[in-house]
Amino acid sequence: MRTNLPIGLLCGVALLALGACGGGSGDDNRLRMDLEAAQEAQAEAEKAAEEAEEARKKAEEEAEQARKEAEEAAQAEQDAADAEAARQAELEEAEQRATEAEQEAQQAQAEADRRIEEAQKQANVTVRAPLLIVELTDAVDDAGTVMGVEHMPGDRRTFSRPLNLPAKGSAPSVPGGWASASYNGPRGTVGTDTVYLYTNIQAPGSKAFWKVHGEEVTSPTLANATVSSFGTERSLYQDTQGNPENRDDVSRSGTYDGYSGTFKCEAGCNIAADADGALTFTGTWTFTASRTARRSSSQAEQDTEFLYFGIWAYEPTDAAATPDFKWASGGDAGDITDANFDALTGEATFTGGAIGKYALAKVGGRDAKIGTFTATASFTADFVQDNLSGRITDFKEGGTSLGSDWNVFLGATASTAATLAVTGASASDVASAGAIDGDSATVSWAATLHGSDNEDMSAADDYTAAKYPRADVAGVSGWFNAAAGNNAAIAGAFGAACTTGTMCAK
Secondary structure (H helix, E strand, O other): OOOHHHHHHHHHHHHHHHHHHOOOHHHHHHHHHHHHHHHHHHHHHHHHHHHHHHHHHHHHHHHHHHHHHHHHHHHHHHHHHHHHHHHHHHHHHHHHHHHHHHHHHHHHHHHHHHHHHHHHHHHHHHHHHHHHHHHHHOOEEOOOOOOOEEOOOOOOOEEOOHHHOOEOOOOOOOOOOOEEEEEEEEOOOOEEEEEEEEEOOOOOEOOOHHHHHOOOEEOOOHHHEEEOOOOOOOEOOEOOOOOEOOEOOOEEEEEEOOEEEEEEEEEEEEEEEOOOOOEEEEEEEEEEOOOOOOOOHHHOEOOOOOEEEEEEEEEEOOOOOOOEEEEEEEEOOOEOOHHHHOOOOOEEEEEEEEEEEEEEOOEOOEOOEEEEEEEEEEEEEEOOOOEEEEEEEEEEEOOEEOOOOOEEEEEEEEOOHHHHOOOOOOOOOOOOEEEEOOEEEEEEEEEEEEEEEOOOOOOOHHHOOOOOOOEEEEEEEEEEEEEEOOOEEEEEEEEEEEEEOOOEOO
């Protein structure tokens, strides 16, 4: 449109010029023709401009349409992608739901199987528990036929293998730091045997001189003696002519039975050697050593102040078959005897552990249960009244407490050493009593004191019985059982080492 204004203005000027000049017709015609040509050109220019504008608008419309179509295509593609993603998500969710449903079904089946198995086990235990209650109530000593502890010189401990059962490692832990062994195996197809054994046998050592020989050795045995300061002389003393001469009140250092000490002549003594160098004592000699003297390590002795205890249980496969239970306890061969039992004075305390079986019948809301327990064993000995009392407490199974309403009190038993091992609490003693899972129970028990009989001490004041006891008490071992009628029963064995008291083994 900017081109129209100059052309129109030119035409107007041309027309004015024509009117003002009033020129000739020829020029007028030519001018008119030029004007018309200009007008036609103007018209064509305007038409071209209009067509260009229309073309521009159409191009813009087509571009807008193309943009819209592109946007619609992109949206359609996005919608398709979203739809595919949604479909995939639904498919995955459906698969997840199917997997969860399958897992829930498997868990439900496993739980159902577990409950069935548990119900079967419970039914089995419900039948077995009353039978085991009877067995535990009447539990007897194994008498060493099935289990025990052996030891050989140089060995720390050796458990005798019961019934040729395979070893399974350690038994359940009990208080007191006991070494243990477990034996377990099937008895054909009719059941399972399980044995748990404990001992406190120590490595070989040597006893103090006074515990073996008392204050001194009179007339020492030549084969057990070595004498220092003997040199190469054929006799200890010789006269000026080279003849042996007996002397009184002379001493020589040396060793006897592996102990270092002093040989002393009491009257008319001499020490000579034969051609082979063997010593010959003449006269009256004694050998003394310090009270604390011990043999050399090469002459160490096996521990003879040890304890052991354990249980053996047979559990049949058939729920209605009769179970079996036995206990074992003991120690070294030098158990405290009547000969020195009365010589023990004062009090002593003993601490250790216990192992056993228990059975609970189905009563009220309580399910029947069978298991193995460990416990703490504590005892007090009064050697003035010659009695022993104790308690079994802190009952556990697999390290978990069975509850504070499990306990056994072993009433004081007045006794000699010989009868202590077979006597339980009598009516005149402090009553033995117990509780099993809260049920009041009656108790039976017996124990044996273990230790060493020391050699007969001299009557010298510096070898008083208070300082050098005529017997060393290593500990106490035994058995117990408790029964709450037909509702519950426990039975087990215990071992407790002497921990305080002047007569405890040193």
